[in-house]
Amino acid sequence: MTNELSRFSRNELINALRNRYKESTKKEKGRILDEFVAVSGYHRKHAVRLIGKRNALNESDKPTTDNRIYTEAVKQALITIWETADRICSKRLKAAIPDFINAMERHNHLKLDPVIRKRLHTISASSIDRLLSEVRKQANPHKRKRKSSKKVRKQIPVRTFADWDDPLPGFLEIDFVVHHGGSMSGNIIYTLVGTDICSGWTECIPLLAREQSLVVEGLEILRQQLPFPLLGIDSDNDYAFINNTLINYCEKHGIEYTRSRPYQKNDQAWVEQKNSSIVRRFVGYDRFAGIVAGQALAHLYQNVRLYVNYFQPSFKLRRKEIHGAKTRRLYDKPTTPCNRLIDHPNIQESVKGKLRLTKGQLDPVHLLHHIRNKQAALASLASPEENQTGPGRKSLEEFLSQLPVLWKHGDARPTHSRKKVKVRYWRTREDPFKEEWPEVLLWLQNEPDNTTKNLFIRLQEKYPGKFADGQLRTLQRHIKEWRQIMARYLVYACLDLKNGNGNIVPVGSKN
Numbered sequence: 001m002t003n004e005l006s007r008f009s010r011n012e013l014i015n016a017l018r019n020r021y022k023e024s025t026k027k028e029k030g031r032i033l034d035e036f037v038a039v040s041g042y043h044r045k046h047a048v049r050l051i052g053k054r055n056a057l058n059e060s061d062k063p064t065t066d067n068r069i070y071t072e073a074v075k076q077a078l079i080t081i082w083e084t085a086d087r088i089c090s091k092r093l094k095a096a097i098p099d100f101i102n103a104m105e106r107h108n109h110l111k112l113d114p115v116i117r118k119r120l121h122t123i124s125a126s127s128i129d130r131l132l133s134e135v136r137k138q139a140n141p142h143k144r145k146r147k148s149s150k151k152v153r154k155q156i157p158v159r160t161f162a163d164w165d166d167p168l169p170g171f172l173e174i175d176f177v178v179h180h181g182g183s184m185s186g187n188i189i190y191t192l193v194g195t196d197i198c199s200g201w202t203e204c205i206p207l208l209a210r211e212q213s214l215v216v217e218g219l220e221i222l223r224q225q226l227p228f229p230l231l232g233i234d235s236d237n238d239y240a241f242i243n244n245t246l247i248n249y250c251e252k253h254g255i256e257y258t259r260s261r262p263y264q265k266n267d268q269a270w271v272e273q274k275n276s277s278i279v280r281r282f283v284g285y286d287r288f289a290g291i292v293a294g295q296a297l298a299h300l301y302q303n304v305r306l307y308v309n310y311f312q313p314s315f316k317l318r319r320k321e322i323h324g325a326k327t328r329r330l331y332d333k334p335t336t337p338c339n340r341l342i343d344h345p346n347i348q349e350s351v352k353g354k355l356r357l358t359k360g361q362l363d364p365v366h367l368l369h370h371i372r373n374k375q376a377a378l379a380s381l382a383s384p385e386e387n388q389t390g391p392g393r394k395s396l397e398e399f400l401s402q403l404p405v406l407w408k409h410g411d412a413r414p415t416h417s418r419k420k421v422k423v424r425y426w427r428t429r430e431d432p433f434k435e436e437w438p439e440v441l442l443w444l445q446n447e448p449d450n451t452t453k454n455l456f457i458r459l460q461e462k463y464p465g466k467f468a469d470g471q472l473r474t475l476q477r478h479i480k481e482w483r484q485i486m487a488r489y490l491v492y493a494c495l496d497l498k499n500g501n502g503n504i505v506p507v508g509s510k511n
Contacts, residue, residue: 010040014050021051072480073487074119075131076404077112080491081120082132083403083412084364086281086371087139088312090128095313095334097121100364103311107363109400113490139407153242159234159258161267168346169198170231171256173271174219176210176238177279179297181287181382189288189297191279192218194233195271198344200314201226201337202274203305206297208290210238212245219249225305227341227351232256236268278308282371284415286382293381300374307367309337310359316340369399372414379414404488432471433478436463440475444482452476 013036021032036047070078081100085093097120104110112120164171177191178184192205192215203225205218223230232255235241242259250257260267282304288297313334321328338359342352394402406412433440436459443455456472 013039017051070119070123070127070131071487072483073113073116073490074123076484076487077110077116077120077491078123078128078131079135079407080110080403082128082135083406084368085311086307086368087136087412090125090132092313092315092334093128094123094125096311096336097123099311099336099359103362103364106360107365109363109365110491116490135407139410139412141410152244152247153237153259155247156242156257156259158261159267160261160264161269164197167197168231169196169201169228169341169344170226171197171234172230172232173197173234173268174241175236175268175271175275176240177275177283179283179286179288181285183287187289189290189294191283191297191301192222193271193275193279194219194222195274196226196228196337197270199337199340200270200274200316201228201309201341202278204279204301206294206301208294210240212240212243215240216245216249219246223253227355228347230255232258234258234260234268236260237262277314278304282375282413282415283378284382284413286378286415288378288382293378296374296377296381300371300378303367303370303374306358306362307364307371310362311364311367312336365400365403366396369396372399372412376414382415404491432467433459433475437478440479441482444479448486452479455479 017032017036021029024032033044033047033051036042036051037044040047042050081097081104082088082093084100084104085096088096101110101112101117101120105112172194174192174194177193179189179191187209190207190210192207193202194205195202203222205221207214207218219230219233230253233250235257237259247257249255265272282300283297288294313336315331315334318330318332321330338355341347342355431437440455440459443450443458452475453472456467456475459475460467
């Protein structure tokens with residue numbers, strides 16, 4: 001029977017049955033469906049969708065409006081803060097949002113509508129995950145050790161992961177990160193990492209070689225940069241740590257020195273985590289060697305230490321509960337190392353005052369801009385044959401204006417960038433709404449909360465037969481672009497939004 005009905009006659013039959021089906025009882029609807037399936041040959045579910053579809057010409061229901069809590073403007077502001085926070089997870093981002101909003105508005109990088117600011121302050125971590133899900137998908141389309149003298153090792157007491165009993169600020173775990181790029185031959189740079197057990201405060205010092213006298217010099221620099229006294233260090237069994245030079249240094253300055261068990265990385269869990277979340281995240285896995293690369297790493301770490309310790313919240317394990325074969329880990333609420341020190345009762349008020357003063361003067365966008373600059377310099381040193389043109393090499397204003405769209409280009413860190421894929425920018429078909437677009441913009445300006453589907457129904461009513469039902473998705477993409485432009489105007493009211501030619505984008509423009 002399906003072959004006997006032309007497409008035109010099937011559409012006539014559907015239109016004729018639609019009103020009758022809508023006003024019928026449940027039993028009558030079943031009989032109507034039986035007749036329609038027998039005549040058309042359609043699957044019953046497909047027949048229900050066709051006959052039960054809203055009739056655009058006869059529908060008199062009140063048009064629906066967009067009642068979303070987290071609008072496009074909230075999403076754009078959230079993307080900007082997420083990029084400024086270096087794409088941290090949602091639970092950490094929720095804790096960081098108030099500090100970033102205050103700092104960015106204080107330095108005139110952001111001007112939020114009160115409603116948007118309130119929504120960002122009350123947004124949950126799960127809502128952040130939902131809003132950033134598509135953004136994250138596109139943004140994110142591995143020597144043999146020399147043995148130390150047994151006599152020297154016996155002088156240093158062993159401390160395991162279970163021996164840390166809520167220590168005071170000042171007890172650090174130290175470790176090396178090797179920038180070998182896959183080959184340990186020749187001279188390479190090492191990063192000396194020190195992490196405070198109590199607060200999570202982390203310092204990174206680049207060393208041109210893994211040598212005991214350089215380790216002592218690096219520890220002295222680290223000790224001067226810490227906002228609190230260095231009370232103790234805990235290292236692994238690397239020969240650069242287990243030696244008389246470091247033991248004498250610790251005895252001279254009254255520093256408690258312990259070591260972990262051999263081949264037990266979990267004894268160094270605090271610093272091992274920072275090796276990944278800080279050093280590898282900001283530096284990557286390329287090979288670096290020489291004085292120039294060492295200086296570039298030193299400049300990078302000076303910005304990273306401020307950015308991470310003052311603006312990057314982190315989790316801290318409170319306790320572990322073992323239930324049979326399962327282990328449950330309980331964490332404190334994520335907060336920054338700076339805030340942990342300010343809230344700690346054993347930190348002097350003078351130190352807390354300095355931390356508050358420094359935090360009030362720091363600009364996270366300015367720090368991230370400098371970090372991207374240094375990362376671009378490191379990437380050019382690692383791959384001099386490639387032209388590195390990362391986003392950090394632009395001015396601060398351009399860098400800020402690009403934050404909401406950086407996720408479209410994949411990883412924003414030059415040290416982690418991949419070969420760019422050529423994006424198609426031309427149209428393959430003529431825009432079906434080219435002539436009616438100015439009229440649609442007038443409707444949007446008069447009714448900004450109206451849905452795209454309602455606008456599409458109005459177009460079908462005004463221009464019968466010109467627009468097919470399948471073209472609704474095209475209009476939705478056009479209006480989505482328009483809403484994004486308007487949302488950026490709400491968020492960046494203090495900046496001039498410019499297109500690629502340097503011209504200000506007018507309201508309602510699609511280009």
